[in-house]
Amino acid sequence: NAGVMQNPRHLVRRRGQEARLRCSPMKGHSHVYWYRQLPEEGLKFMVYLQKENIIDESGMPKERFSAEFPKEGPSILRIQQVVRGDSAAYFCASSPRGELEQYFGPGTRLTVT
Amino acid sequence: GNSVTQMEGPVTLSEEAFLTINCTYTATGYPSLFWYVQYPGEGLQLLLKATKADDKGSNKGFEATYRKETTSFHLEKGSVQVSDSAVYFCALSDPRGSYIPTFGRGTSLIVHP
Numbered sequence: 001n002a003g004v005m006q007n008p009r010h011l012v013r014r015r016g017q018e019a020r021l022r023c024s025p026m027k028g029h030s031h032v033y034w035y036r037q038l039p040e041e042g043l044k045f046m047v048y049l050q051k052e053n054i055i056d057e058s059g060m061p062k063e064r065f066s067a068e069f070p071k072e073g074p075s076i077l078r079i080q081q082v083v084r085g086d087s088a089a090y091f092c093a094s095s096p097r098g099e100l101e102q103y104f105g106p107g108t109r110l111t112v113t
Numbered sequence: 114g115n116s117v118t119q120m121e122g123p124v125t126l127s128e129e130a131f132l133t134i135n136c137t138y139t140a141t142g143y144p145s146l147f148w149y150v151q152y153p154g155e156g157l158q159l160l161l162k163a164t165k166a167d168d169k170g171s172n173k174g175f176e177a178t179y180r181k182e183t184t185s186f187h188l189e190k191g192s193v194q195v196s197d198s199a200v201y202f203c204a205l206s207d208p209r210g211s212y213i214p215t216f217g218r219g220t221s222l223i224v225h226p
């Protein structure tokens with residue numbers, strides 16, 4: 001059973017460009033969470049999704065950020081018009097049910113130049 | 114609301130020393146408690162968990178006991194190795210909080226030969 005897959009592992013974008021981060025959960029997992037980790041800081045929750053539904057997006061910035069988890073295919077975190085402050089590691093995690101432990105992907109390290 | 118407080122790092126130890134990383138929590142219900150470990154450049158991995166009071170989670174020589182009376186879940190290991198050098202995150206998942214886990218800020222452990 002493959003683990004949580006994220007791609008790309010590293011992404012470099014210039015200010016103003018769009019960044020698309022992909023996450024494929026573990027097989028059988030229908031709950032996906034996105035987190036952001038800034039240098040020397042802990043994990044900050046961004047959004048919680050189930051297939052075709054956003055359950056909780058209380059941690060998402062109101063502008064430029066969006067997330068989806070379609071019926072088919074990976075979950076996508078999209079950042080429009082990136083700024084230098086968006087540079088961080090973005091982690092995706094999945095679980096089979098909401099109350100169980102989460103399994104993390106290796107992360108996407110976004111650098112905005 | 115829910116919160117997790119970990120001791121600040123870095124914790125620096127010599128190989129074979131005894132390790133304790135303190136973690137205390139605040140939660141509205143009866144949460145499950147977790148310790149995750151993050152090695153450099155990687156995502157978080159579940160290290161151990163406990164789902165009810167007095168449960169002891171253990172894995173790879175690490176252990177932690179769910180203490181409801183002191184709202185604590187301290188991580189311990191009797192003899193650390195250089196390969197244990199990583200960042201350790203305490204977390205809780207509260208069924209009354211929509212299951213979105215709350216993470217501590219992380220504690221960096223550095224083990225010298």
